[in-house]
Amino acid sequence: MRILTALLACLLLILPCAAAGETVVTSFYPIYLIALNLFDGVEGIDVHNLAAPDFGCLHDYQLTVRDMKALSSADVFLINGADMEEFIEPALESLPELEQRIVDASPGVFLIEEDEEGETPYNPHIWLSVRNMQTMTANLAEGLAAMLPAHAEAIRANRDAYLERLRLLDAEITEQAIPLKGFAIVTFHEAFPYFADAYGIEIAAVMAHEPGDSLSAGELMELVKLERSLGNPPLFTEPQYSDSTAITVSQETGAPVYQLDPCVTGPANPPLDYYETVMRRNLTVLLEAFESAGQA
Numbered sequence: 001m002r003i004l005t006a007l008l009a010c011l012l013l014i015l016p017c018a019a020a021g022e023t024v025v026t027s028f029y030p031i032y033l034i035a036l037n038l039f040d041g042v043e044g045i046d047v048h049n050l051a052a053p054d055f056g057c058l059h060d061y062q063l064t065v066r067d068m069k070a071l072s073s074a075d076v077f078l079i080n081g082a083d084m085e086e087f088i089e090p091a092l093e094s095l096p097e098l099e100q101r102i103v104d105a106s107p108g109v110f111l112i113e114e115d116e117e118g119e120t121p122y123n124p125h126i127w128l129s130v131r132n133m134q135t136m137t138a139n140l141a142e143g144l145a146a147m148l149p150a151h152a153e154a155i156r157a158n159r160d161a162y163l164e165r166l167r168l169l170d171a172e173i174t175e176q177a178i179p180l181k182g183f184a185i186v187t188f189h190e191a192f193p194y195f196a197d198a199y200g201i202e203i204a205a206v207m208a209h210e211p212g213d214s215l216s217a218g219e220l221m222e223l224v225k226l227e228r229s230l231g232n233p234p235l236f237t238e239p240q241y242s243d244s245t246a247i248t249v250s251q252e253t254g255a256p257v258y259q260l261d262p263c264v265t266g267p268a269n270p271p272l273d274y275y276e277t278v279m280r281r282n283l284t285v286l287l288e289a290f291e292s293a294g295q296a
């Protein structure tokens with residue numbers, strides 16, 4: 001009886017601890033989507049996304065007091081890397097112990113150098129190549145399995161399932177994008193070079209280097225001139241940012257306007273295949289634009 005009581009006491013001590021679980025913080029939406037897939041069906045993990053699901057890219061993101069609190073209690077912090085999280089350096093100054101808990105998705109991904117206007121050496125929008133997305137998933141899974149060994153087996157099984165879906169997605173886009181080889185488009189944010197490079201599309205110009213750049217009348221006229229000099233290729237805006245510049249350029253040149261989604265925002269509780277859905281939709285939009293351009 002005494003042994004039983006002792007056992008019961010032990011259990012009561014252990015249980016609250018086991019139920020408390022672990023907190024995994026992700027920096028922004030694409031990383032959040034990977035984490036949700038890796039933890040599918042895994043109990044006791046709280047996946048918390050730092051940037052709000054409607055925030056978009058982390059360019060110039062300022063950490064809030066709430067973010068610092070979340071980071072200080074995170075068991076693991078998953079980041080995109082490739083200089084997307086420019087706030088990392090200042091965050092590590094106040095939270096030096098965080099460095100041991102960071103898993104970077106970017107080692108081994110194919111990197112594209114920024115043009116001379118870029119603020120970082122490489123373009124950070126790496127997840128828009130489905131092949132990079134596979135490398136990122138593998139990197140995050142390995143880091144998580146090492147830091148959360150109790151869940152390693154489940155994380156690796158989820159990784160394999162997600163990698164298989166991403167392989168199918170890449171094969172599907174590669175096949176359907178064959179007619180798009182050399183198709184010239186104009187975008188308004190430096191987000192799509194990875195997608196373009198993977199599938200042979202040509203980004204003839206990027207009209208605003210980073211979103212939020214506001215333009216003078218003179219700068220707008222320069223863009224109109226540039227668009228005309230390129231032969232008025234279709235313009236692609238993004239749902240996250242204002243399309244007023246694109247509309248002005250379109251009104252002046254007659255170039256059509258379409259929308260591509262860099263998958264940096266979405267529902268707070270997205271379906272696990274959200275990235276795949278967005279990438280397929282982007283391909284459909286590009287094929288539509290290509291067909292209309294051919295008929296013009």
Ligand SMILES: [Zn+2]
Pocket residue numbers: 057058059125189190191
């Ligand atoms: Zn961006």
